[in-house]
Amino acid sequence: MKRLILGLITLLVFSPVFAENTPAEEAPPAITIGVIPGGNPENVREQGLTLAKELQTRLNIPVNIYISKNYSGLIEAMKTKKVDFAFFSSATYVLAEEQAKAKVLLKKSWHEPYYYSMVITPLRSGIKNLKQLKGKRMAFVDDKSSSGYLYPWAEFKKLGFSEKDFKEMVFTGNHQASIQFLEAKKVDAAAVFSDDDKGEQGAWKKFGTDKKAKYRIIWQSPPIPNDPFAVRQDFYDLYPKTTHSLMFALIDLVQENRGKDTYTEILGSRDLMPATSKQYDPVREMVKALGLKP
Incomplete structure (x- = not known):
């Protein structure tokens, strides 16, 4: 099997100002978003760096993009808290939900919801x-x-x-x-x-x-069901406002860049829409039928 080199795209920043966070919720020291280079790996790396920079500007929090070498590696990265958020495939999410306590937030759309x-x-x-x-x-x-x-x-x-x-x-x-x-x-x-x-x-x-x-x-x-964007449950419990701010920022970025290739490898090309765990029940049935384990 071909293996892609594990990559972590980080962005150097100056001291951030957490203006939008209230005293009731301290900002996390940084956010790490995991992705899988399922399409064009080089485009994923380039778009990941651009995305990290833009999100950092909007959230006033350092943002890292973690590129996993394979699908199982991304589950493990969330389980071991190397990533806080991740863009999974539908089946990978079902396994990550069980193994790494992933909580689905959004799902991508390129042409249709499926x-x-x-x-x-x-x-x-x-x-x-x-x-x-x-x-x-x-x-x-x-x-x-x-x-x-x-x-x-x-x-x-x-x-x-x-x-x-x-x-x-x-x-x-x-x-x-x-x-x-x-x-x-x-x-x-x-x-x-x-x-x-x-x-x-x-x-x-x-x-x-x-x-x-x-x-x-x-x-x-x-x-x-289209690829979901999920958060680690314990991160969400600590930083719900930051999580929601990131969700809105991603939705805005897709809408603002529709028709361009700026983030399509990572965010899809049409919409990012709210998703629920139940929408992935057909995937769970397939995973169960194959006897897959995390």
Whole structure:
């Protein structure tokens, strides 16, 4: 499996003035927000630094962006209090809620309130369904990725597949890398996200470099709740006002930058909207069906 280098983007600041915090709530010494480089890792790093600087200005609190090397690492970072907030995938959040006491606050939106997992193959491959992938090379993103592994793997299990039924299973680390593997003919199929149910907003459209390449969607998941933004419960208990101020700042940033690529890798492109734990019940059912543990 490809591994991305663990990164922590920090920003040097001068002595902050906590003007907006009342005496009833002391400001935290700093805020750390965790993210997963699920798309373009370099863009995540660049946008993370810009986001930290902007949030720091608005909140008058030092802000760090912690880039986890994988999905499980982000759960562990919240559990060990290395991060206070995190942008999880839907399945990672369900596990983090149980293991790291994550409390959901918001969810991203790119095209719709939901997104989809899709398994795609090059049109020229002649592969038209999942059963034809036996003996083939398959690209997944991460074993905790909702669209890049868990949802399609649940479907493969229904069909009686096991890991040995593939000639090769590759975990690429992010959706962009999965598309690169497909373009380079290193795999025969890939499980990636699509922000709409037609595939017009699919990962292969966003990250593909071969504009002439044509793909066939051979499987599509039910709608998946969009990626949530969560806080560590004990942080929220100590700093509810700071938490809400950060939420409003993030919502404002998305609205102010709509149509631009300033923060899209981290915040989505359309909206950040309030979310509840119950909205992720379908994900919990999938996690339970697969027998996943934190």
